[in-house]
Amino acid sequence: MTRLFATDGGTAMTALQTLQPLIDTVQGCLVLSSPDDGRIVSANQLASILLACPHDELLDRSMYDFLPHPADADAIRQDLDAHSMIYNRGMQLRTVNGRHFDVQLSVRKVSLNDAAMLVFSFSDRTEAKVMSQLLDYERQLVQRSLNIVKTLKEEGSQSQDEDRLTGVAGMHRMMAAAHAETSRVLRYGGTLSILALVLVNAPDMVPREDDGSAYNHLLRLAASLCLQSIRDSDLVARRDDNTLIVLLPSTDMNGASELARRLITSLRQLTFLYQGEEHQAAACVGLSELRPDEAGPKPMLERLEYALQKAQEGGANYIIRLP
Incomplete structure (x- = not known):
């Protein structure tokens, strides 16, 4: 002994x-x-x-x-x-x-x-599996992006329904899904939650130096991690300010909080290289939920925005809930 x-x-x-x-x-x-x-x-x-x-x-x-x-x-x-x-x-x-x-x-x-x-x-051991899946997904996304670039004009605008950089949904599709899920809850009952995730230590995007590669690489990893963590009924989208939005049908605030904790824990295992130095990924999360008396997603989205703002004020690993 x-x-x-x-x-x-x-x-x-x-x-x-x-x-x-x-x-x-x-x-x-x-x-x-x-x-x-x-x-x-x-x-x-x-x-x-x-x-x-x-x-x-x-x-x-x-x-x-x-x-x-x-x-x-x-x-x-x-x-x-x-x-x-x-x-x-x-x-x-x-x-x-x-x-x-x-x-x-x-x-x-x-x-x-x-x-x-x-x-x-x-x-x-699931962390090693997730990392392997993330790397495979990263390679697929790179190839997918190259194929899209070949078929779109250089000055073309980003698709409203799909995000070219990360492969997740665009906000046009996200808003359509939010309205549809709100209608489903009003008709049949149930729950609807939404999550917003922001990287808090993302490298500066300096196109003239590195074409934003470190920034884009980390954003793609975060998006793919969200995709790996959700169900088929959920939807991930990227907003113009690079906030990742996750719509969670049939999920209450406790379920959304558990997903937020898993995402933050998994992100902390990721590292990225920027200007020759290794950095650890980190994020903060805002959460909201559709209330029984609400007939549309707008109030829920407004609370989500405020929760995310408070989480950003707190910094890395903060999760703010506004049901």
């Missing part, structure tokens, strides 16, 4: 408090738990995000609660008894909301001030 902290008369809890800044800087999810019942005694914020559980509530749970099947916990215990360590095993975890996701999991027994503990570390 590996010793994490030298015995000097202090308690294991004191040692954990000392180690917490180090735990928070680990690149990946890290959870320390009791070997008997799996009760979590420490974790970093990334673990809290992927398990969809607030950090304070996470400390009241067992790590085994996040395994889809009771047999998984028994298998981990047996393997640790036999080998003292599990390394980079492909398996599934489950969020508090019941969503399953693939991870690479490592577990090891350690001693912290003579108290035995288990250290769980894991990474979300």
